[in-house]
Amino acid sequence: MATLTLDGLRKSYNEREVVHGVSCAVADGELVVVVGPSGCGKSTLLRMVAGLETVTAGTVSIDGRVVNAVEPKDRDIAMVFQNYALYPHMSAYDNMAYGLRMRGMAREEIRTRVERAAAILQLDGLLERKPRQLSGGQRQRVAMGRAIVRDPKVFLFDEPLSNLDAQLRVQMRVEIKRLQQQLGTTSLYVTHDQVEAMTLADRLIVMNAGIADQIGPPLELYERPATAFVAGFIGSPAMNLVRGRLIAAGVEVAGGVVPLAVAGGRGEPGRPVLVGMRPEHLEPAESGPLSVRVELLERLGADTIVHGAAGGDGIRLTARAPGGFAPALGDPVALAIRPEHIHLFDLDTGKRL
Numbered sequence: 001m002a003t004l005t006l007d008g009l010r011k012s013y014n015e016r017e018v019v020h021g022v023s024c025a026v027a028d029g030e031l032v033v034v035v036g037p038s039g040c041g042k043s044t045l046l047r048m049v050a051g052l053e054t055v056t057a058g059t060v061s062i063d064g065r066v067v068n069a070v071e072p073k074d075r076d077i078a079m080v081f082q083n084y085a086l087y088p089h090m091s092a093y094d095n096m097a098y099g100l101r102m103r104g105m106a107r108e109e110i111r112t113r114v115e116r117a118a119a120i121l122q123l124d125g126l127l128e129r130k131p132r133q134l135s136g137g138q139r140q141r142v143a144m145g146r147a148i149v150r151d152p153k154v155f156l157f158d159e160p161l162s163n164l165d166a167q168l169r170v171q172m173r174v175e176i177k178r179l180q181q182q183l184g185t186t187s188l189y190v191t192h193d194q195v196e197a198m199t200l201a202d203r204l205i206v207m208n209a210g211i212a213d214q215i216g217p218p219l220e221l222y223e224r225p226a227t228a229f230v231a232g233f234i235g236s237p238a239m240n241l242v243r244g245r246l247i248a249a250g251v252e253v254a255g256g257v258v259p260l261a262v263a264g265g266r267g268e269p270g271r272p273v274l275v276g277m278r279p280e281h282l283e284p285a286e287s288g289p290l291s292v293r294v295e296l297l298e299r300l301g302a303d304t305i306v307h308g309a310a311g312g313d314g315i316r317l318t319a320r321a322p323g324g325f326a327p328a329l330g331d332p333v334a335l336a337i338r339p340e341h342i343h344l345f346d347l348d349t350g351k352r353l
Contacts, residue, residue, distance in 0.1 A: 002076075002153035002186050003028050004049070008058035011044050019044055020210045021058065026154075029184040031177075035197035036207030036233070043158060045207070046190045050079055050156050062153055078147035079156040082163060084139045086131045086146075092138075093118075093127035096145045110149075117145040120179065137168045144176075148183065155180070157189040161196065173199055194234055198222070206230050228350040231276045231343055237305055240282070240317050243347070244275035251275055251342065255311030256289035261339035273353065276343030279305065282319035288336035292317050294327050308333060 004026040011019040019041045026032045034042040047053040049060050051072035059066045067075050086095050093114055100110045118124055121141040131139055140160060147155060157176070161169045177200055180187055191197055197204055198218045206213045206221065206229070214226040218234075225231035231239045244253030246269050250260045253275045282290070284306070292308025295316070304326070306319045319335055327333055344353040 002063040003061075004154050004186055004188060005061040005064075006045075006049070006058070007061070009045065009048060009055060009060065010057040011041070011048060011053060012056045017056075018210050019048070022205070022207075022212045023058075024205055024212070024215055026186055026188060028186055030202045031180050031187040031189060031200060032203050032205060033189045033191060033197040033201035034205045034207060035191055035194055035201075038192060040207040041210040042190045042192075042205075042207045046156055046158055046188060049154075049188060050077060051075055076153040077156055078150045078152040078154075079158065080140075080143050080147050080160045082159040084131070084143045084163075086139060086142060088131050091128050091130060092123060092134065092142045092145075095131070095142055096127075096149055099146065099150055113149040113151075114145070117148040120148065120182065121145050121175075136164050137172055140164065140172060141175075144179070148179075153186065155185050155187040155189075157187065157191075159191055160189075161191070162193075169193075169196070176200065195236055198234065204234075206233060208233075224352070225276070225343065226352050228274050228276065228345040231345065235278055237279045237318050237320065239343070240275075240277045240279065241345075242275050242277070242315055242317070244273050246271045246273055250339070251344065254290055254315045254317060255313075256291070258289050258337060258342055259339045260342060260344075272347050274345040274347055274350070276345060277317070277337055278341065279318045279320040281337050281341035282317065282335045283337065284319065284321050284325060285334050285336040288334040290317065290335040290337070292319070292333050292335060294329050294331050294333055297327075297329070299323070306333060 006022055006024045009019055009022045022045060034045060036042050044053060048055050055068050059068055096114045097110050118127055123141055126138060161172050173196055201218050203216060204218055204221055205215050208229045214221055214230045221230055221234050228241055232241050242254055244251045248269050250258050292310045294306060294308045296307040298305035302323045304321045304323055306321055308317060310317045346353060
């Protein structure tokens with residue numbers, strides 16, 4: 001296996017810089033997920049690692065060897081694409097075997113590798129079918145099998161599940177995680193889906209306009225986001241981010257006053273701040289410092305997502321309640337939140353206070 005090191009990676013197109021000095025060391029056998037909205041630079045970052053985009057500045061190293069000037073085929077990587085990139089006229093077997101044949105590998109060794117990958121991916125009995133005869137999930141398995149048979153040092157995944165329906169995405173997410181753990185291959189995975197990122201990653205890189213806003217384990221980013229962007233991007237439903245004001249008793253927000261877990265160190269009373277509150281931490285109660293008038297209920301079975309207006313400034317809050325919670329539209333609902341679940345961010349920089 002191998003390590004993958006990104007050191008100050010930058011990418012510019014003429015005068016426009018799209019990736020701004022990203023650095024991260026991916027350990028042997030680790031799965032690191034790069035997540036962020038469309039246009040944030042995550043796919044460009046992956047393509048620089050693959051050698052499909054030139055590096056403007058910084059280095060990409062695989063097992064300590066700088067590969068900036070190394071051709072993609074010589075980097076000992078395998079890439080799984082969003083659109084599968086299968087040859088339509090070839091069988092699943094031939095698609096998986098093609099790269100090995102191009103490298104001049106013996107026929108029996110090719111068969112052994114393909115059949116082993118097919119067994120891992122549950123493709124037995126499908127190897128003679130053409131791509132058009134396979135479902136979307138089966139095609140993605142063939143694409144993954146083509147990567148596995150090469151036994152690369154590094155796997156690169158470029159939004160491999162985005163073309164699948166929701167149920168199949170969940171199933172394939174589990175399969176990819178199981179597969180990566182079984183093979184222990186160092187992996188870099190790009191997605192815009194934060195749920196996919198949270199469930200797959202050993203560590204996350206959250207990209208924001210070409211900058212790595214935060215790098216760390218998923219739960220660390222969820223529990224202690226470094227910026228308002230990370231706070232709003234990680235978590236579903238998204239964190240409530242509302243303008244507030246520090247006062248002696250805590251923070252004044254959405255028409256109420258919420259106490260803070262740590263007094264002082266946040267700034268002088270009167271300082272405007274951005275207050276973050278996750279929907280799952282806003283609990284319907286008999287009484288509480290916050291209150292909303294119900295505008296919409298999303299019933300998800302085990303949970304009910306409550307959307308409501310708070311205060312008189314057009315502020316809206318989202319709360320997660322038990323599935324049986326059933327207020328009428330227009331009803332007032334009191335919300336309680338524990339001080340340790342309040343997040344504060346600087347209004348100008350977006351950085352955590």
